[in-house]
Amino acid sequence: MYNSKIAGLGFYVPENVVTNDDLAKVIETSDEWIQERTGIMERRYVEGDEDTTTTMGVKAARIAIERSGIDKDEIDFIVFATLSPDYYFPGPGVLVQRDLGLRTVGAVDVRNQCSGFVYGISLADQYIKTGMYKNVLVIGSELHSKGLDMTTRGRGVSVIFGDGAGAAVLTREENPEKGILSSHLHSEGANAEELSLIAPGMGNRWVLDILKDNDPEDTSYYPYMNGQFVFKNAVVRFSEVIMEGLAKNELQPSDIDMLIPHQANLRISQFIQKKFKLSDDQVYNNIMRYGNTTAASIPIALTEAWEEGKIKEGDLVVLAAFGSGFTWGSVIIRW
Numbered sequence: 001m002y003n004s005k006i007a008g009l010g011f012y013v014p015e016n017v018v019t020n021d022d023l024a025k026v027i028e029t030s031d032e033w034i035q036e037r038t039g040i041m042e043r044r045y046v047e048g049d050e051d052t053t054t055t056m057g058v059k060a061a062r063i064a065i066e067r068s069g070i071d072k073d074e075i076d077f078i079v080f081a082t083l084s085p086d087y088y089f090p091g092p093g094v095l096v097q098r099d100l101g102l103r104t105v106g107a108v109d110v111r112n113q114c115s116g117f118v119y120g121i122s123l124a125d126q127y128i129k130t131g132m133y134k135n136v137l138v139i140g141s142e143l144h145s146k147g148l149d150m151t152t153r154g155r156g157v158s159v160i161f162g163d164g165a166g167a168a169v170l171t172r173e174e175n176p177e178k179g180i181l182s183s184h185l186h187s188e189g190a191n192a193e194e195l196s197l198i199a200p201g202m203g204n205r206w207v208l209d210i211l212k213d214n215d216p217e218d219t220s221y222y223p224y225m226n227g228q229f230v231f232k233n234a235v236v237r238f239s240e241v242i243m244e245g246l247a248k249n250e251l252q253p254s255d256i257d258m259l260i261p262h263q264a265n266l267r268i269s270q271f272i273q274k275k276f277k278l279s280d281d282q283v284y285n286n287i288m289r290y291g292n293t294t295a296a297s298i299p300i301a302l303t304e305a306w307e308e309g310k311i312k313e314g315d316l317v318v319l320a321a322f323g324s325g326f327t328w329g330s331v332i333i334r335w
Contacts, residue, residue, distance in 0.1 A: 186328050241329060
C-alpha cells in the first residue's frame with residue numbers, strides 16, 4: 001500500500017475586491033458590525049461573466065499541476081468539491097476534464113460544502129493508497145456572490161461569503177511516514193436544515209414551484225444559517241476531529257506545526273487556537289481578505305501558507321473543517 005502526498009498547490013481569486021464599506025452601501029450593516037462578528041474585512045466577487053465555479057477551479061488547477069512537476073496527461077482522476085456548480089447537472093468535474101484537455105479520466109463531484117475539500121483529499125488519498133490511481137487532482141471552488149440575498153434581510157449570511165478556488169495535486173509517496181497520515185470524516189444529518197439552501201430541490205420546492213408562486217418573500221432559494229447554533233457545534237466538532245486525528249497518529253497538539261482551519265469565522269479559529277494553546281505562527285487565517293469561500297477556503301489558505309514559507313518539509317500540517325450537513329473532518333499530513 002502507498003501513501004499519498006501533496007505535490008502541487010494553486011489558488012485563484014477574482015480581482016474584484018469588495019470591502020465591508022462597499023456592502024454597507026447596499027445593506028444595512030457596517031465594517032465594525034461585520035468585523036466584530038466574523039473578522040472579515042473584504043472578500044472577492046466575480047464581476048459579470050468573467051468567471052464561473054469551473055473556470056476558477058481550472059485556473060487554480062493549472063497552477064497546482066505546473067508546481068507539481070507532473071504533466072497534465074499523467075492526471076488519473078479528478079475530485080471537484082463545490083456547493084455552487086455551474087449547472088444543476090452535469091457537475092463541474094467533467095467540465096474541468098474538458099477545459100484542461102485531460103485524457104478521458106474519471107471525475108467525481110463532492111457536495112459536502114465547507115468540508116468538501118477535506119472530503120475530497122480523503123477520497124484522493126484512498127484511491128492512491130489502494131494503487132488504483134497515481135495522480136489525483138482535487139479542486140475546491142465556489143461562486144457565492146451571484147446567489148446571495150444582498151438586502152438587509154439577508155445580511156447575517158451574505159456578508160460572510162466570497163468567491164475563489166484552490167487546487168491540489170496528490171501523488172504517490174513511498175515513505176509511509178510522509179504525506180497524508182490519516183483522514184477522519186463525520187456527518188450529523190439531524191441538523192442539516194440549520195445551514196442549508198432548500199430550493200430549488202426535488203424534495204421540496206423545484207424551479208416550477210418558485211416560478212408559479214412568484215413570491216417576493218420566498219427565501220427558500222437563498223442560504224439560511226442558524227448562526228449561533230452552527231458556531232456552538234463548530235467549536236466542539238473542530239476540537240473533536242483534530243484530537244481524533246492526532247490520537248490516531250500518537251501525536252499531541254504541541255506537535256502541530258501548521259493548522260489550516262476552514263475559514264468559516266475568525267472567532268471560531270481563534271477559539272480553537274486558544275483551546276489547543278497554539279501560537280499565531282501555528283495557525284493560518286486569511287478570512288480577513290477573502291471571506292468564507294466554503295470548499296475553496298482550505299486549499300486557498302494552504303496554498304498561501306506554503307507560498308509564504310510557513311510550511312516546510314517535515315512539518316506536521318493539520319486540515320480541519322466543519323460546515324453544512326452537518327459534516328466535518330480532518331486530515332493529518334507530514335509534509
